[in-house]
Amino acid sequence: MTQRALLAAATLTGALASATALAQQPPTIAVVAKVGGIPWFNAMEKGIEQMGEELGVEAYMVGPTSADPALQVRAIEDLISRGVDVIGVVPNDREVLEPVLERARSQGIIVLTHESPESVNIDYDFEMISAQQLGEEHARLMADTTGCEGSYAVYVGGLSVPAHNAWADAAVNWLEENCQGLTPAAERFGVAESVDDSRSTTLDLLRAHEDLAGIMSFGSQGTIGAARAVKERGLAGDVAVVGLFSPGQGRRLVHEGVITGGFQWSPLEAGQAFVALGNLLYEGGEVSDGDALPVLGEITLDGHTIFAAKPVELNADSVDALAELGL
Template sequence: MKKLLAAAFAASLTIASAAPSFAEDTGKVGVVVKIGGIPWFNAMNAGIDEQAEKLGVDATMIGPTSADPALQVRAIEDLIAQGVKVIGVVPNDAKVLEPVLQKAQDNNIIVLTHESPSQKGATWDFELASAQGFGEAHGKLLAEKMGGKGEYAVFVGSLTGPLHNAWADAAIEYITENYPDMKVVGDRYGVAEDVDKSRSTALDLMSAHPDLKGFMAFGSQGPIGAGRAIQERRMIGNVFVVGPSSPGQSRRLIKSGALAGGFMWNPKQAGEVFVTLADKLMKGEKIEDGETIEGLGVVHPDFENRNIIVDQLVAINKSTVDKLAAMGL
C-alpha cells in the first residue's frame, strides 16, 4: 500500500511510516491529515502506528505537502481506488471534501473524520474537545493575559475549516460578553497552519495596529509564528499570544514568554482513536450510548449528526510544557 501511494503522490504528499502488513481480511485504513511533516501530525502518526500494531490493523497516514484541500481530495480518491475499508480525514475544507467522502460511502467505505463536527459524508466524527469549551478556554486565557483590555487578532488554520472557526466564534463571543474593553482587529486570518505566514501576518498587524495587545491563534503553527514575531519585535510581556501548539515545538517560546500558553488535546491519542474506531466498525460493532471506548472514555454520541465529542483539555504553560514535550507531543 505504501509503495502504491508513494508512486501516485510523490510530488504532492508525504506518506507517513506504515504499520506492518497484516492479513487482507483485517482491512486497510488510510488516514489523510491536513499537512505532513509538522510535529502535531507526526505525533498523530505515532499514535496510528502504535495502535495499529496493538490491534493488528494495517493503517497508513498520508500528509499532503501543503494544507490544500485539493491534495486531500486526490489522496482520498486514491484510497477509494485501492479499496480500503476505512478512510480517516482531518479536513482542511469540510465542504470541498463532501463529494469525495460521499463517494467513499457509496463504495461501502467507512469514513471517520476529526476536527470537523457534523461533517457531511462521514460515518462518524470524533473530537477530544468540544468547540465551545475549547474556544472559551482560550478566550479566557487571552483576557487574563491582556488584563481585560486592548485590541487582539484571531488566526485560524483556514477560513473554511469549520472547527477552527467554531473555536474562534466561541472565544470571541466569550470575550465580547465578559470583557467589553477588548476589541478584535479586522477579519480572521487563515494562516495558522503555516509558521511563516503566521509570523509575517503578526508582524504586519503589529505595524498597522500599534495598540495591538494579543493574538489568539487556532492551528498548531499559528502560535509559533506569532510568538516568533513577538520575539523579533521585542514585545514579550506587552503583546500576548495564546493557542494550541505542539509542546516540543513551542517549549522555548513558552519558556521565554513569547507564547503565553494555550490548551490542546493529545494528537497522538487522536491517532490511536482513528485506529480504535476503524477496528471496531470494521468488525461490525456499533457505537453505543454510555459505552467506554479506549482513548475517548465514556461516550454519549450525537446519533443525528454522527458526532462523538468528549472534553479532554490539556493546559500548555511554563509548568506543563516540559512534561508534555517529554511525552513526544
C-alpha cells in the same frame, strides 16, 4: 450420500471457510492529514502506527505537501482505488471533500473525520474536546492575560476549516460577552497552518495597531509564528500569544515568556482514536451516547459527532513533560 452430494458439500464447506477467513482479515485504515511534515501531524502519525501495531491492523497516514483541499481529494480518491476499509480525514475544507467522501461510503468504506463535526458523508466525526469548551478556555486565558484592554487578532488554519472556526466563534462570543474592553483588531486570518504566514501577519498587525494586546491562534503553526514575531519585536510579555501548539515545537518560546499558554488535546491520542474507532466499526461495533470507547473514554454522542473530554493545558509547568511524550 452420492458423489455429487459429497462434492457439493465439500464446495460449500470450502466457500464458508474462505468467507470466514476473509471476514477475519484485519482492516486497512488510512488517515489523510491536513498537511504532512509538521509536528502536530507527526505526533498523530505516531499514534496511528502505535494503535495499528497494538490491534494488528494495517494503519497509516497520508500527509499532503500543503494544506490544499484538492490534495486531500486526490489522496482520498487514491485510497478508494486501493480498496482500503476505513478512511479517516482531518478536512481542510469540509464542502470540497463531501463528494469524494460520499463516493467512498457508496463503495462500503467506513469514513471518519476529526475536527469536522459538520461533515455529512461520514459514519462519525470525533472530537477530543467540544468546540465551545476549547474556544472558551482560550478566551478566558486571553482575558486574564490582557486584562481586557487593547485589541486582539484571531488566526485559524483556513477560513473554511470547520473546527478551527467553530473554536474561534466560541472564543470571540465569550470575549464579546465577558471582556468587552478587548476588541478585534481585524477579521480573522487563515494563516495558522504556516509559521511564515502567521509570523508576517503578526508583524503587519504590530505595525498597524499600537494597542495590539494579543494573538489567539487555533492552528498549531499560527501560535509559533505569532510568537516569533512578538519575540523579534522585543514584546514578549507585552503582547499575549495564546493557542494550540505542539509542546516540543513551542516549549522554548513558553519558557522565554513569549507564548502565554493554551489548551489542546493530544494529536497522538487522536491518531490512536482514528484506528481504534475504525477497527471497532469494521468489526460491527456500535456507538451509543455515554459509551466508554477505546482511547476516547466516556463520550457524548450528538448525531454522528462523538465528543470526548480530554483537554490538555499548555503552560510552563506542563510543556516539558508533554514534549517528552513526543507531542
